Amino acid sequence: MLGGALFSSEPRTLLQTLKAETRPHHERAERVVRLMDPHLTLAGYRRHLEALYGLHATLEAALAARLEGLFPSLRLDERWKLPLLAEDLRAFGHEEATLARLPRPTRPPCLSGVPEALGCLYVLEGSTLGxxxxxxxxQRHFEGVTAGGFVFFRAYGESVGPMWKAFGEALVRACPDPALAPRVVRGAQDTFEAFEVWLREVHEVPGDAPSRL
Incomplete structure (x- = not known):
């Protein structure tokens, strides 16, 4: 059970708790990511970007509805990844109309309140590290091949570390009540599960497929 003492003072403690409570969900989600496959093709990379675009379009809209304007220290406007995915996909010839038609997840996480939304944001921000x-x-795999600028995976560039640190600090300030911490964890777990389900649908990966990460 999550104890209040775990969420009392240090931002690092909240992040460590989230990491521990979501580890199995994170590992299952990683198993459906094929980007580290040595046989990855440009078409496979494009399909993954399209899947991520649909996922982020859904999640970022839900997060904006729940969090916009509530916690300035989260710096939400700087953290949206949908424009980065759009830039990567435009390198493959996608126009705005094409992007708008990309499929969305059939089972997105239920972000029923602010704590759950914060848990979802934890997952999206954590992905910038991996x-x-x-x-x-x-960069190595597609060296010499026109594959765009990998803008989404670059994320904040050299500021990835500082942005993650700032997020951890802002997360604690946004949810200081220990009683709400389990809901933050649940939101993160549900987001990992939605990611896994969506990529399985897109890639039709069997349940026992080996991890690519």
Missing amino acids: GQLVLRHL
Whole structure:
């Protein structure tokens, strides 16, 4: 059970707790990511970007509805990833009309309140850290090939670390009540589960597929 003492003072403690409580969900989600596959094609990379676009379009709209204007320290306007995905997909010839027609997840997470939305945002922000590993692989894998600028995985560039630190600090200020912490965790778990389900639908990956990350 999540205890209030875990959420009392240090921002790092809240993040560690979220990491521990979502570890299995994170690992299952990673198993459906094919970007580290040595046989990844440009078409496969494009399909993954399209899937991420549909997911982020859904999640960022829900997050804006729940969080916009409530916590300035979260710096939401700087954290939206949909414009980055759009830039990557435009390198593949996608226009605004094409982007608007991309499919959306059939089972998005239920962000029933602010704590759940904060948990969802934790997952999206955490992906910027793992994205640095993916970025280095994609740069090597597609060296000499026109594949766009990998803008989504670059995220904040050299500011990835500082932006993550600032997010952790803002998260604690946004949810200081220990009684709400389990709802933050649930929102993060539901987001990982939605990511896993959506990519399985897109890629039709069998349940026992080996991890690519």
